[in-house]
Amino acid sequence: MELKTTVYQKENNTKIGKLLKNSLNDIFTSRFLAKQLAIRDIKSQYRQSFLGIIWAFITPLTTALVWIILSKTGTVTLTDTGIPYPVYVFSGTLLWSILTESINAPMVNTNAARGMLSKINFPKEALILSGVYKLISNSLVKIALLLFFLLLYGVGFHFSIFLFPFAFLGIIFIGTTIGLFISPLGMLYNDIGKIVNLGLGFLMYATPVIYVIPKDGFLKTAMEINPLTPLILITRNLMTGQSLDYLMYYFIVSIGCIPIFLLGLVFYRISIPIIVERMSA
Amino acid sequence: MQENEVLIKVEGLSKKFCKDLKTSLWYGVKDLYNSVLRRDSSDSLRKNEFWAVKDISFELRRGECLGLIGHNGAGKSTLLKMLNGLINPDQGKVTIKGRVGALIELGAGFNPILTGRENIYNNGAVLGFSKSEIDSKVEDIIDFAEVREFIDMPVQNYSSGMKVRLGFAIAAQMEPDVLIIDEVLAVGDLAFRMKCYTHLMKVMSKNVAIILVSHSVVDIMRLCSVVATLEKGKSIFQGNVEKGVSIYNNLANKESKDSSIISAKILSDDEENDFYTGDDINFQVDINSEFYIEKARILFHLEYSNIRLSSISSKYSEFNFDIKPGLNSFNFQIKNTPLLVGGYLGRFELYGESLKDYIASANFVSFNIVGPKVDYSGFGICHTIKLEHEFTFI
Numbered sequence: 001m002e003l004k005t006t007v008y009q010k011e012n013n014t015k016i017g018k019l020l021k022n023s024l025n026d027i028f029t030s031r032f033l034a035k036q037l038a039i040r041d042i043k044s045q046y047r048q049s050f051l052g053i054i055w056a057f058i059t060p061l062t063t064a065l066v067w068i069i070l071s072k073t074g075t076v077t078l079t080d081t082g083i084p085y086p087v088y089v090f091s092g093t094l095l096w097s098i099l100t101e102s103i104n105a106p107m108v109n110t111n112a113a114r115g116m117l118s119k120i121n122f123p124k125e126a127l128i129l130s131g132v133y134k135l136i137s138n139s140l141v142k143i144a145l146l147l148f149f150l151l152l153y154g155v156g157f158h159f160s161i162f163l164f165p166f167a168f169l170g171i172i173f174i175g176t177t178i179g180l181f182i183s184p185l186g187m188l189y190n191d192i193g194k195i196v197n198l199g200l201g202f203l204m205y206a207t208p209v210i211y212v213i214p215k216d217g218f219l220k221t222a223m224e225i226n227p228l229t230p231l232i233l234i235t236r237n238l239m240t241g242q243s244l245d246y247l248m249y250y251f252i253v254s255i256g257c258i259p260i261f262l263l264g265l266v267f268y269r270i271s272i273p274i275i276v277e278r279m280s281a
Numbered sequence: 282m283q284e285n286e287v288l289i290k291v292e293g294l295s296k297k298f299c300k301d302l303k304t305s306l307w308y309g310v311k312d313l314y315n316s317v318l319r320r321d322s323s324d325s326l327r328k329n330e331f332w333a334v335k336d337i338s339f340e341l342r343r344g345e346c347l348g349l350i351g352h353n354g355a356g357k358s359t360l361l362k363m364l365n366g367l368i369n370p371d372q373g374k375v376t377i378k379g380r381v382g383a384l385i386e387l388g389a390g391f392n393p394i395l396t397g398r399e400n401i402y403n404n405g406a407v408l409g410f411s412k413s414e415i416d417s418k419v420e421d422i423i424d425f426a427e428v429r430e431f432i433d434m435p436v437q438n439y440s441s442g443m444k445v446r447l448g449f450a451i452a453a454q455m456e457p458d459v460l461i462i463d464e465v466l467a468v469g470d471l472a473f474r475m476k477c478y479t480h481l482m483k484v485m486s487k488n489v490a491i492i493l494v495s496h497s498v499v500d501i502m503r504l505c506s507v508v509a510t511l512e513k514g515k516s517i518f519q520g521n522v523e524k525g526v527s528i529y530n531n532l533a534n535k536e537s538k539d540s541s542i543i544s545a546k547i548l549s550d551d552e553e554n555d556f557y558t559g560d561d562i563n564f565q566v567d568i569n570s571e572f573y574i575e576k577a578r579i580l581f582h583l584e585y586s587n588i589r590l591s592s593i594s595s596k597y598s599e600f601n602f603d604i605k606p607g608l609n610s611f612n613f614q615i616k617n618t619p620l621l622v623g624g625y626l627g628r629f630e631l632y633g634e635s636l637k638d639y640i641a642s643a644n645f646v647s648f649n650i651v652g653p654k655v656d657y658s659g660f661g662i663c664h665t666i667k668l669e670h671e672f673t674f675i
Contacts, residue, residue: 003288003458006381008366009374010321036406037390043399044392119386121366122407184313188306271313277368278309 016266023265026123033122034129041130042137057142060093067210078211083240084153091149091236092209094142095171098135099228100200102175105131106268107183107193117276124272125265128176135172143168150239158241167235174231174257180264184271188278208233227253286378288459288490289341289364293373296359297326298333305329324372333359335514336373343458346491348501348522350529351511357494360511361385361463364492379458382408384465387448393437397428397447400436404451418454426450427473446473453480460484463494478503498526498586498623499664503657524555527624527649530586542641543568545629547648548612554648558621558667562648564613566629574604576634581613584626585665604631619667622655624648 046052067089070076081088109131116122150156186192204210206222209232213223223229230250237244244250299305308327315321326332334356341347349357362368364375365383390407391400401422405415423429426446428439436444449465462481481504485491495501501508501522508525510518510532518528547554548563556562566579579595595602602609613629629643655663 003379006366006377007374008363008370008377010370010372032412033406033409036403040390040392040395040399040403044394048394115386116389116407118362118367120383120389120407121381122409185310188309188313267317270316273367273369274309274312274316276362278305 019266019269020262023125023269027125027129027265030123030126030129033126034133037126037130038133038137041134053141056138057094057097057145060097060142061090063210064089064093079214081212082242083155087149087153087155087240088212088236089210091146091239092232094146095232095235096204096207096209098139098142098168099171099175099231100197101138102135102172103178103182103196103200104193105135106176106179107186109134110183110187110272114279117272118279124269128180128265128268131179132172132176135175136169139168139172146239155240160238160241160244164235164238167238170254171231171235173261174254177257177261177264180261180268184268184275187275203228285342285344287340287342288378289339289492290376291337291339291364291373292376294334294337294360294363294370294375295332295372296334296356296363296368297330297371298359299327299330301329332514334363337509337511337516338373339509339516339519341459341490341492343488343490344485345507346485346493346505348505348508348525349492349494349511350496350498350501350508350525352532354513355511356514357511358463359514361461361492361494365461377459380456381459381461382452382455382457383461383463384449384452385461385463387445387452387465388436389448391436391444391448394435396434397423397432397436397439401447401451404448405454408452408455410454414454422447422450422454425453425476442470442473449473449477453477458489460489460491462491464496498529499657501526502622502655502663521651523622523651523654524553524649526622527651530624531626531647531649542570543629543631543643545627545643545646547627547646549648554646555651556618556648557652558618558650560618562615562618564615564627564629564646566611566613566643568604568609568611568631570604570606570609572604573606574631574633574640577602577604577640578632578634579611579613580630580632582628582630584628585620585623590625590665618650619669620650621663621665621667622650622652623665625650 049055064086067076068086071078071085078085106128109127110117110124113127117124182192182196186196203226206219206226207228208223213229214220224246227249230246230253233246234244234250236242299308308330337356337360339347349360351357359368361383363370364377365381365385366375388400388404390403392403395403398419401419402412402415405418406412410418423432426443426449428443428447431439431443436447439447445465481491485504491504493501493504505522507520508518508522509516510525510528512532518525543566545564545566548565549556564581581593582589583591625648627646627648631640631642632638633640655661657663
């Protein structure tokens with residue numbers, strides 16, 4: 001039997017195509033590890049908590065509640081959203097929280113695996129994949145809640161809802177892609193994570209999460225440029241059965257994300273040894 | 282499969298580290314930038330950097346076991362990390378053939394609030410086992426670790442010994458071609474350690490190449506066929522275990538305060554001062570005094586790994602003398618040396634007549650006992666001293 005030969009050296013002139021192939025191969029072979037890590041984290045997350053599942057959606061729920069009160073009491077006047085406002089704002093904040101968690105996931109998971117990274121050689125892509133598994137599992141609870149609201153407020157179900165799962169995976173995919181690029185730097189400096197979360201906090205108001213795109217003005221331009229706008233808008237409208245505006249932009253963003261995602265994988269793969277060297281636990 | 286094919290080839294391996302955290306992180310950003318743009322960063326040291334590992338080369342074949350010894354900070358762990366592919370070298374190249382197994386961190390991926398059984402799956406997955414492989418090995422693991430009674434209890438309630446045993450038991454299921462071991466044998470109780478040795482011996486007999494890092498001279502002598510002694514990132518000796526261990530023993534107090542009054546050397550044909558157990562060892566002591574010292578004493582101290590084994594005063598054998606101004610030379614002989622393999626240090630001191638009359642210390646003189654081979658597996662003689670002894674029937 002021919003033994004596999006491994007070479008480690010500084011001159012890393014491996015072609016990008018080769019790196020990508022190795023990366024995709026590692027994702028494929030590390031399915032069991034990824035699943036195991038995801039199960040481990042989900043189990044321990046619930047075993048050590050009374051409220052368990054509630055923590056998954058408490059933040060978006062409270063944000064939504066604040067806005068419902070603000071709008072009900074007339075403190076802020078919002079344009080008509082086409083569906084009952086509570087459904088609009090709940091779906092917005094829940095989808096937004098899925099997106100922000102997806103963006104943070106690669107960094108959070110890689111950071112949590114610090115000890116392992118500096119001691120054991122395992123396919124690092126498993127961390128990304130297990131992050132996706134965990135996101136899906138956490139989001140299912142949120143989506144169930146959302147479906148409940150749809151019924152409660154009499155929005156009902158439309159055929160377009162069958163496309164919703166794809167749009168939902170799209171959110172996780174795009175979020176993870178962004179996460180792949182910020183995690184290496186975020187591993188070096190804590191600041192990165194804080195800046196990202198601060199930025200996302202602002203960005204939410206330039207995305208149709210809480211209110212619809214205004215008729216004119218600066219915010220309209222900003223929201224129409226924001227690539228996250230079609231992402232949230234289309235996903236929500238598939239669920240509520242509203243008209244699918246910005247469909248073209250949606251496809252550009254999602255398809256354009258594929259090469260960027262692959263590039264992100266290569267970037268992640270190159271950067272891990274450099275990060276491990278700087279954080280030796 | 283060739284019997285003695287080279288499995289690990291290390292050529293001129295070097296790695297630099299940074300002393301300052303802030304600078305280190307910033308260099309990290311720069312390195313990241315350079316490697317993403319596929320540019321080569323310079324080989325030279327940047328500000329605040331030093332060579333943690335410098336210019337290490339060796340080859341290891343099937344069935345061989347290389348011991349890496351050296352004091353803390355000598356670069357052993359960094360070297361292992363490069364061999365294991367956790368960090369990239371700054372210079373040089375590592376070529377490894379076959380499956381690599383690493384016993385560096387036992388129980389990686391354990392989550393304290395999950396049970397032992399669940400954690401076997403976690404750790405197993407991290408080590409690269411498939412689900413079916415773990416399914417078939419889980420009972421063996423529980424037995425090897427001797428934790429059957431507690432296997433469904435959260436790992437956070439395990440004693441540290443149990444945790445380590447479980448970790449080792451999982452890792453022991455690996456069937457690598459190259460095994461890298463870092464200091465993990467030092468844990469656990471004696472009985473479990475013997476079990477680990479037996480396991481490693483079994484692994485070795487399967488023609489695996491092993492690299493073992495340990496501070497324990499006993500472990501090294503018991504398992505290794507060759508050693509590399511590291512100091513400050515450099516390999517200062519490679520080869521024969523006995524010699525390598527001797528050099529390591531004597532590394533600690535290399536700096537000797539030279540005194541112009543008293544100096545000592547070993548009289549030997551061999552430049553390296555290598556001897557065998559049972560040899561006579563001759564020292565020459567030169568005392569260059571400006572004064573007349575009445576009823577002087579010479580003390581000889583013998584040390585092994587910073588432990589003083591013996592001190593002998595010239596008064597003991599009633600060797601009486603006065604030191605005259607000028608050069609006075611003496612010969613000191615250790616007869617039929619009862620010392621076993623290892624590195625030893627000797628030091629002479631000059632005293633006057635009374636207890637408090639300390640005058641001067643000579644330089645350390647080091648010598649090595651390089652044979653005959655000792656046996657740490659319980660079938661011969663080992664550690665430091667060969668006692669005169671006899672077994673008889675009563």
